[in-house]
Amino acid sequence: MKILIVEDEKDLLNAMVDYLHQSGMTCEKASTLEEALERIDLYDYDGIILDIGLPDGSGLKVIEEMKKKNHQTGILIVSAKNSLDDRLAGLNIGADDYIIKPFHMPELVARIKSVFRRRSFQGKKELVMNELRVIPDEMMFFVNDKQVPLTKTEHDLLMFLLSNSNKVLTKESIAEHLWGDHADMADSFDFIYSHIKNLRKKIIDHGGRDYVKSVYGVGYKFHSE
Amino acid sequence: MKLLNVTNRYYIIIAVALVLIGCGFLTYRLLYLFDREITQHMLLEKQVIDQQLYEEKKLQHMSFKFGDHIEVQPIDKFTTFRIHVNDTEMFDPLKKEVVAFRILSYEQQIDSTGYRIKIRRRLTEDQDVLYGVLVAVVLIGLDVVISFYFLNRWFSRKIWAPFYAALNLLKNFDLRKEGKPRFRSSAIEEFNRMNNELRKLTDKVTSDYHNLKEFTENMSHETQTPLAIIHSRLDVLMQAENLTEQQQEHIRTTLDAVNRLSKMNKGLTLLAKIDNNQFLDEKEFSIAEVIEKHLSQLDIFIETREIRVIKNLSPRIRVTMNVNLADVLLTNLLSNAIKYNVDKGILKVALDEKTLVISNTGDAPLLSSEQIFERFKRGGEKIDSTGLGMAIVKKICDFNGLEISHNYYEHLHSFTVKLNSDKVKLT
Numbered sequence: 001m002k003i004l005i006v007e008d009e010k011d012l013l014n015a016m017v018d019y020l021h022q023s024g025m026t027c028e029k030a031s032t033l034e035e036a037l038e039r040i041d042l043y044d045y046d047g048i049i050l051d052i053g054l055p056d057g058s059g060l061k062v063i064e065e066m067k068k069k070n071h072q073t074g075i076l077i078v079s080a081k082n083s084l085d086d087r088l089a090g091l092n093i094g095a096d097d098y099i100i101k102p103f104h105m106p107e108l109v110a111r112i113k114s115v116f117r118r119r120s121f122q123g124k125k126e127l128v129m130n131e132l133r134v135i136p137d138e139m140m141f142f143v144n145d146k147q148v149p150l151t152k153t154e155h156d157l158l159m160f161l162l163s164n165s166n167k168v169l170t171k172e173s174i175a176e177h178l179w180g181d182h183a184d185m186a187d188s189f190d191f192i193y194s195h196i197k198n199l200r201k202k203i204i205d206h207g208g209r210d211y212v213k214s215v216y217g218v219g220y221k222f223h224s225e
Numbered sequence: 226m227k228l229l230n231v232t233n234r235y236y237i238i239i240a241v242a243l244v245l246i247g248c249g250f251l252t253y254r255l256l257y258l259f260d261r262e263i264t265q266h267m268l269l270e271k272q273v274i275d276q277q278l279y280e281e282k283k284l285q286h287m288s289f290k291f292g293d294h295i296e297v298q299p300i301d302k303f304t305t306f307r308i309h310v311n312d313t314e315m316f317d318p319l320k321k322e323v324v325a326f327r328i329l330s331y332e333q334q335i336d337s338t339g340y341r342i343k344i345r346r347r348l349t350e351d352q353d354v355l356y357g358v359l360v361a362v363v364l365i366g367l368d369v370v371i372s373f374y375f376l377n378r379w380f381s382r383k384i385w386a387p388f389y390a391a392l393n394l395l396k397n398f399d400l401r402k403e404g405k406p407r408f409r410s411s412a413i414e415e416f417n418r419m420n421n422e423l424r425k426l427t428d429k430v431t432s433d434y435h436n437l438k439e440f441t442e443n444m445s446h447e448t449q450t451p452l453a454i455i456h457s458r459l460d461v462l463m464q465a466e467n468l469t470e471q472q473q474e475h476i477r478t479t480l481d482a483v484n485r486l487s488k489m490n491k492g493l494t495l496l497a498k499i500d501n502n503q504f505l506d507e508k509e510f511s512i513a514e515v516i517e518k519h520l521s522q523l524d525i526f527i528e529t530r531e532i533r534v535i536k537n538l539s540p541r542i543r544v545t546m547n548v549n550l551a552d553v554l555l556t557n558l559l560s561n562a563i564k565y566n567v568d569k570g571i572l573k574v575a576l577d578e579k580t581l582v583i584s585n586t587g588d589a590p591l592l593s594s595e596q597i598f599e600r601f602k603r604g605g606e607k608i609d610s611t612g613l614g615m616a617i618v619k620k621i622c623d624f625n626g627l628e629i630s631h632n633y634y635e636h637l638h639s640f641t642v643k644l645n646s647d648k649v650k651l652t
Contacts, residue, residue: 009450015457022464080449102453102487105460153525168463172484181552184488185526185560194529216470217477218463 001025001116004043006036006059007051007078016049019105020112023167033057037065040073047074047112047119050095052086060090067094074115078103104173110163127162129224131208134158143206153178154199161212161222170219196220229381236373244366251362252355259351264310267329267344270295271308274342278335296343303332303339312348324349387411391420398427400434401500438500445494452490455483485611492613495553499620504547509650512576513538515551519559520574530568537575545648546625554621557614558583558640565638573637578649584639594631 003025007013010031017027028043030036033054040048040062048066052059059077066073077090077098087098096115099108117125117136127134133142139155141148150158160177161169174192175183200212213221274295288298308331317324325348333340387409394406406427408420459480468476498504516538520527527534544551562572562585570586596602598619601612618640622629628643 009454011454012450012457015454015461018461019457019464022461102449102456105457170460170463170480172480173460179522179525181556182522182526182560185523185564191525191529216473218473218480 001046002044003027003047003049003112004030004036004039004045005049006030006033006054006062007049008032008054009051016105016108020109023109023164025112033059033061036062040065040069044071045073047076047116049076049078049108049112050090051078052090053080058086060086060093063090063093063095072119074112074119076108076112076115104170104176106160106164106167106169106173107177109167110160110177113163114159127159129162129165132162132203132211134162143203143208146206148202148206150199150202153195154202157195157199161220165222165224168215168218168221172219174219192220228385229378232381233374233377236377237370240366240370240373244363244370247366248359248362252359255355255358259355263327263346263348263351264329267310267327267346268308270344271329271331271342274344275333275335278333278340278342294345296345298341298343300332300339300341303334305332307331315345317347320349325352384413387413387416387420391416391423395423395427400431401502405431438497441493441497442501445490445497448486448490449494452483452487455479456487459483488611489613492611492617495617496613496620499550499617499624504550504624506547507545508548509543509545510548510551511540511543512551512555512581513540513542515555516559516574516576519552519555523559523563526563527572530563530566530570532563532566532569533571535571535573537573539576539578541651542576542578542644543650543652544644545650550621550625554618557618558642561585561614561618562638562640571637573639578651579644579646581642581644582639584637586636587633587638588636590631590633590638594633597631598629 001024003020005013005016005020005027007016007029008031013029013031017029020027028039028045030039033056036050036054036059048062050059050062063075066075075090075095077087077095078101079087079090079098080101090098096118097111099111114136117127125136127136131144133145134140136159139150139152141150141155141158156178157174160174171192172183178192178195179185196212196214200210204210211222211224213223215221274297278297290296308329310327310329312325312327314323315326316322327346327348328343329346330341330343333342391408394408398406406423408424410417410420459476463473463476463480516536520534520536559572559574562583565587566572566585567587571584572586573582573584575582575584590597592602598615600616602615603612619629621627622642625648626645630641630643632639632641
């Protein structure tokens with residue numbers, strides 16, 4: 001997966017590149033609008049992570065250019081909390097999703113992967129990992145080709161874990177992914193623990209392997225091997 | 226008490242006192258003058274009588290009465306030259322009542338015959354005059370007091386007008402609103418001085434307020450990016466292989482701190498934004514629907530803790546306010562009622578056209594009902610709370626003209642929001 005990250009804050013840009021790189025994506029950087037326009041003109045990308053507020057103009061221009069080229073590139077807008085208008089404008093002219101600063105890195109990965117999935121396979125794609133198989137849009141989950149019923153939260157959790165397999169996921173990032181604004185309600189994080197436990201049990205009960213490991217004090221990790 | 230009434234009160238007290246003293250003095254003087262005048266008049270009469278007695282020989286040796294006025298009576302022996310004047314009350318056959326008289330009596334010797342002569346004089350007329358004068362004086366006094374009162378009112382209104390204008394400007398002075406109060410200059414030096422000082426003061430307050438606001442804004446805005454960088458770097462660092470347990474612990478505590486900082490930052494930014502009037506677009510919506518939405522988002526937490534929800538929501542109530550703020554307000558109130566609830570406790574949500582009451586079972590509060598709404602006041606050991614939730618709730622209520630109060634009664638914490646009747650509509 002080849003991704004272009006457009007972000008004017010160099011340190012943040014580098015951190016994003018490093019993290020996405022760890023997740024197995026190829027990343028290219030642009031920190032100004034001009035640079036970004038130049039890059040999309042020269043290369044094709046599977047996805048673009050786009051900060052709207054750039055020093056030399058609005059990132060919305062990048063979306064317009066992409067539309068002109070009629071690309072299948074997925075676009076994820078990164079916006080500040082207070083720029084609701086930019087976000088809506090971006091979605092209107094063809095961005096696929098948005099993420100609000102500040103965000104957890106695993107959340108970014110989950111979002112860009114989801115955008116990419118929707119773009120490339122019109123959402124029909126199955127996610128297969130060893131004996132596990134998920135059809136995200138229909139919320140169906142199979143272990144060894146036997147369907148396993150999941151609650152919505154468990155499904156969201158599974159997708160988040162699969163998108164970030166082999167990564168340590170903090171409890172905060174999981175809580176925020178699952179409950180958004182209400183994340184701080186899960187303050188003791190017993191909620192996450194019980195969901196993880198249920199999910200693990202369902203996979204193992206249907207003959208799957210034990211993929212989810214707890215990382216002491218920090219969170220959880222989904223081992224794909 | 227109004228300034229006007231204070232000065233008026235003093236004026237009136239003084240005027241009344243002056244009129245009373247004047248009356249007293251006048252009465253004293255008039256009485257004295259009348260008294261002297263009457264006696265002198267009687268003495269003059271005496272002379273006329275003496276003259277006539279002397280000249281009219283036929284009158285001599287006779288005792289006669291001249292109406293009730295003059296009485297001449299021969300006496301055997303002349304004894305004294307003394308003249309007696311005394312006041313007495315006598316029956317007046319004309320008026321048929323007892324009236325005051327003055328009697329001047331003396332003995333007179335004419336041609337070796339002694340006479341006792343009594344001159345009487347009614348005092349009533351003089352007293353009537355005196356009363357008349359006194360009434361006139363009191364009326365004049367009253368007149369003076371009344372005109373004083375109204376004139377003073379009128380003058381004060383005119384003179385104090387700049388003062389009241391300044392007061393009004395101060396009353397309407399709101400830091401959050403644009404525009405400075407414009408104190409008019411007046412012809413009175415004291416007021417000009419006061420206005421100058423007020424102008425300086427309001428300018429200073431305004432600039433301080435703006436500086437502070439700017440600082441808060443910059444602070445919360447400019448810390449966002451560094452926070453995001455620390456956060457993302459920690460995310461990267463955490464993925465490293467072969468981390469020792471100690472290193473993991475370091476990362477974990479740093480992450481906790483950064484998370485708290487981010488939340489605090491989010492809260493402060495929101496507070497600053499509300500202050501900046503960034504939530505002005507209002508929409509009409511049903512509160513009950515929004516509450517239901519949030520309750521359904523929170524149901525996992527409600528179920529896990531086996532909290533019983535008692536809802537009494539009137540779906541007909543629609544309010545007009547900013548939707549984002551309403552979301553934050555209700556989220557904070559509802560999450561709070563769950564977070565500080567006890568397992569198997571009760572969460573009550575009641576909505577009618579006047580109030581929204583959200584109550585939860587809980588232990589006695591550590592903070593007073595006022596402190597609960599202050600920033601960074603925490604009602605317990607919950608390390609995750611930023612201490613801003615209720616401050617945000619209060620700010621949103623203030624911003625929308627809603628009144629919020631908290632009380633604790635029989636293990637039940639209740640937050641009551643009085644709805645703004647102008648913005649409530651029933652469908």
